Every structure is written in structure tokens, then in C-alpha cells.
Amino acid sequence: MVTGSLHAARGDHTQGGAPNFKRTIKAYIALTKPRVMELLLVVTVPAMILAERGMPSLWLVVATLIGGAMSAGSAGAFNCYIDRDMDRKMRRTKNRPLVTGDVSERNALIFAWVLGIVSVIWLFFTTNWLAALLSAAANFFYVVIYTLLLKRRSEQNIVWGGIAGCFPVLIGWAAVTGSLELTPWIFFLVIFLWTPPHYWPLSIKYRADYAAAKVPMLGVVRTRSTVSLQIILYTWATVAASLLLIPIYPMGIVYSGAAMLLGGYVIVEAHLLYSNAIRGREGKPMRVFHGSIGYLTLLSLAMAVDPLLPF
Numbered sequence: 001m002v003t004g005s006l007h008a009a010r011g012d013h014t015q016g017g018a019p020n021f022k023r024t025i026k027a028y029i030a031l032t033k034p035r036v037m038e039l040l041l042v043v044t045v046p047a048m049i050l051a052e053r054g055m056p057s058l059w060l061v062v063a064t065l066i067g068g069a070m071s072a073g074s075a076g077a078f079n080c081y082i083d084r085d086m087d088r089k090m091r092r093t094k095n096r097p098l099v100t101g102d103v104s105e106r107n108a109l110i111f112a113w114v115l116g117i118v119s120v121i122w123l124f125f126t127t128n129w130l131a132a133l134l135s136a137a138a139n140f141f142y143v144v145i146y147t148l149l150l151k152r153r154s155e156q157n158i159v160w161g162g163i164a165g166c167f168p169v170l171i172g173w174a175a176v177t178g179s180l181e182l183t184p185w186i187f188f189l190v191i192f193l194w195t196p197p198h199y200w201p202l203s204i205k206y207r208a209d210y211a212a213a214k215v216p217m218l219g220v221v222r223t224r225s226t227v228s229l230q231i232i233l234y235t236w237a238t239v240a241a242s243l244l245l246i247p248i249y250p251m252g253i254v255y256s257g258a259a260m261l262l263g264g265y266v267i268v269e270a271h272l273l274y275s276n277a278i279r280g281r282e283g284k285p286m287r288v289f290h291g292s293i294g295y296l297t298l299l300s301l302a303m304a305v306d307p308l309l310p311f
Contacts, residue, residue: 023102024102024103027097027100027102027103028097028103028111030096030097031073031076031077031080031096031097031098031103031108031111031112032069032072032073032074032076032077032115033072033073033076033079033080034073036072036076036165037069037072037073037076039165039293039296039297040068040072040165040168041065041068041069041072041168042296042297042300043168043169043172043187043191043296043300044064044065044068044168044169044171044172045061045065045172045300045304046172046187046300046301046303046304047168047169047170047171047172047173047184047187048060048061048064048172048173048175048176049303049304049307049308050173050183050184050187050249050303050307051172051173051175051176051177051183051184052176052307053307054307054308055308056176060126060127060175060176063122063123063126063127063175064123064126064127064131064171064172064175066122066126067119067122067123067126067127067131067132067135067171068119068123068135068168068171068172070115070116070118070119070122071115071116071119071120071123071135071136071138071139071171072138072168073115073119074112074113074115074116074119074139075116075138075139075142075143075164077108077111077112077115078109078112078116078139078142078143078147079142079143079147080096080097080098080108081098081105081108081109081112082143082147082148083147083151084096084098084099084105086213086214086215087099087213089209089212089213090206090209090210090212090213091206091209092206092209093209116136116139119135119139120132120135120136123135123171123175127174127175128174128175128178130174130178130179130180131171131174131175134167134170134171134174135167135171137167138164138167138168138171139164141161141163141164141167142161142164142165145160145161145163145164146160146161146162146164147161151215152214152215152216153216154216155216155217155218155220155221155222156218157215157216157217158195158196158199158200158217158218159195159196162191162192162195162196162199163192165191165195166188166189166191166192166195167188169184169187169188169191170184170185170188172184182248183245183248183249186241186244186245186248186249187245187303189241189244190238190241190242190245190299191296193234193237193238193241194234194238194292194295194296196218196230196231196234197230197231197232197234197235197238197266197270197288197292198289198292198293198296199289200217200218200219200227200230200231201231201273201285201286201288201289201292202217202219202285202286202289203217203218203219203220203227204219204224204227204228204282204285205219205282205285205286205289206219207219207220218230223277224277224282225274225277225278227277228270228273228274228276228277228278228283229274231270231273231274231288232267232270232271232274235266235267235270236267236270238263238266239259239263239264239266239267242259242263242299243259243260243263245259245303246259251303251306252306252307252309252311253311254302254305254306254309255299255302255303255305255306257302258298258299258301258302259299259302262295262298262299262302263295265291265295266288266291266292266295269287269288269291270288272284273285273288
């Protein structure tokens with residue numbers, strides 16, 4: 001507690017007692033988990049382009065991204081507040097604002113609520129009621145279903161909790177059309193299946209951290225070979241789901257080629273991780289983790305570019 005107070009004091013003041021606004025702003029930004037937010041926004045724009053079958057108005061794109069960023073930031077801040085006890089026990093999260101004391105618990109909770117409410121109001125007035133409702137549902141799912149109910153109780157926490165990260169696709173589509181069709185649900189499925197093999201390598205790399213915090217991530221409660229096998233199965237399923245878009249939307253040559261090439265890459269990486277695991281070696285789980293980010297980013301880029309091309 002003393003350490004936290006000292007951190008808080010350093011976070012609030014510089015020499016001479018002047019407020020350190022720069023540090024405070026950085027701390028609040030950190031509460032929103034900007035890296036997670038960036039990845040969620042990456043999939044929103046392609047969904048909007050697919051819905052428009054071309055480029056939507058710039059204002060609509062910007063408005064949707066602002067609303068989506070606030071919603072994701074709110075969910076991240078709620079997560080930091082709820083998991084503050086676990087974050088103190090994990091090396092990976094030891095620098096989060098509520099651990100260092102740069103933001104008080106009360107202020108973090110107020111920030112999360114305000115950001116979440118404003119995001120729904122913003123989307124309601126700048127897009128439509130369906131996009132706003134989906135935004136609220138995504139926040140609820142991440143905070144209540146994943147963080148409060150599943151994370152500390154089930155080894156399948158990231159499987160079902162990952163549904164929250166699929167909502168930006170639906171929000172983007174709904175912002176353009178005011179409705180939902182089969183295509184966004186296929187993209188939803190891709191992200192749903194992608195999430196476990198994206199996060200499970202972290203549970204291998206940081207197994208001791210999660211064990212210390214008593215979080216039953218699959219990497220903690222199962223052997224490395226079992227986790228790696230699950231990563232293979234989900235990776236194959238992800239690639240298969242991505243190929244479903246080709247006949248259903250339908251997608252063109254750019255997306256089709258990217259989906260097959262990128263899919264081949266992540267499948268090979270997943271098999272290499274499993275090969276190391278059954279030989280008693282850790283392998284390179286973080287390479288799989290970062291590779292999965294590259295996969296989804298480039299796949300989304302190809303998805304955004306494809307409808308804009310004349311062939």
C-alpha cells in the first residue's frame with residue numbers, strides 16, 4: 001500500500017508540486033489497453049467496406065471508429081479495475097496504472113463508466129441504434145461474461161470470452177446498413193476461431209504468471225502439447241472460416257490469395273509449435289502470438305482492398 005501511495009504521489013506531481021499531466025494522460029490511455037483497441041478497430045473498417053461494397057463516407061467511418069474506440073477503451077478500463085488484484089501478481093501486468101498507483105481505483109471506475117456510456121450515445125446519434133446496441137452488448141460481454149464470470153473459473157475463458165472481440169465487425173456492418181446479414185457473421189466466426197490460438201501462446205509463455213494469479217488459462221491447467229494441439233485445431237478452423245467468405249460475399253482474387261497464403265503461414269507456425277511441444281521444448285509461442293496478429297491485420301487489409309478493385 002505504501003508503494004502504491006508513493007507511485008500515486010509521483011504520478012500526480014512533478015518537482016515543485018506542478019501536476020504531471022503528461023504522465024496522467026499516459027496512465028488513462030494505458031487503462032484503455034490501446035494495443036487491443038487497435039486490433040479491434042482494424043477489423044471494423046473492412047466490415048464497413050464490405051457492407052458498402054465500396055468506400056463508405058469518411059465521416060461515417062471516423063464516427064464509427066471513435067465510438068468503437070471508446071467502447072473498447074471502456075471495456076479495457078473495467079477489466080483493469082476488476083483484475084487489479086491479479087495484475088499485482090503478474091510480471092506481465094506489473095506496470096498497469098492501477099498497480100503503479102498512477103490512477104486511483106475510484107477514478108478508473110468512473111472513467112470506465114463514462115467512456116462506455118458516451119460511446120453508446122455517440123454511436124446512437126452518429127450511426128444508428130443497432131450499432132449503439134451492439135457496442136453496449138460487446139462491453140457487457142467482455143466485462144461481465146468474460147472478466148467477471150469466466151476468466152477466473154474456466155479453462156475455456158478465452159474461447160467464449162473472445163466473443164466480445166468479434167463485435168466490432170457487427171458494429172461496422174450495422175453502422176453502414178442498419179442491419180445484419182450472413183457476411184458479417186462469417187467474419188465474426190473468423191475472429192471467434194482466431195482468438196484462442198492468438199491468446200493461448202501467451203498462456204504458454206506466461207504460464208507461471210497466470211498460475212501465480214490463479215487464472216485457469218489453458219496453458220496453466222493443461223500440458224504444453226495439449227495446448228499446442230488445440231492451437232492447431234483452432235488455426236485450421238480459422239483458415240477454413242476465412243475461405244467461406246470467398247463464395248458467400250463473394251471475394252475476389254486479392255482476398256482469396258491472401259487468405260490462402262496467410263492461412264498456410266499460421267498453420268505451419270502452429271504445427272511447428274506442436275512439434276516442439278511433443279519433444280519437450282517450449283518452441284516459440286510468442287512467434288505464434290505475433291504471427292496471429294499479422295495474420296488478422298493483413299487478412300483484414302486484403303478484405304478492405306478487395307471490394308475497391310475493378311477486378
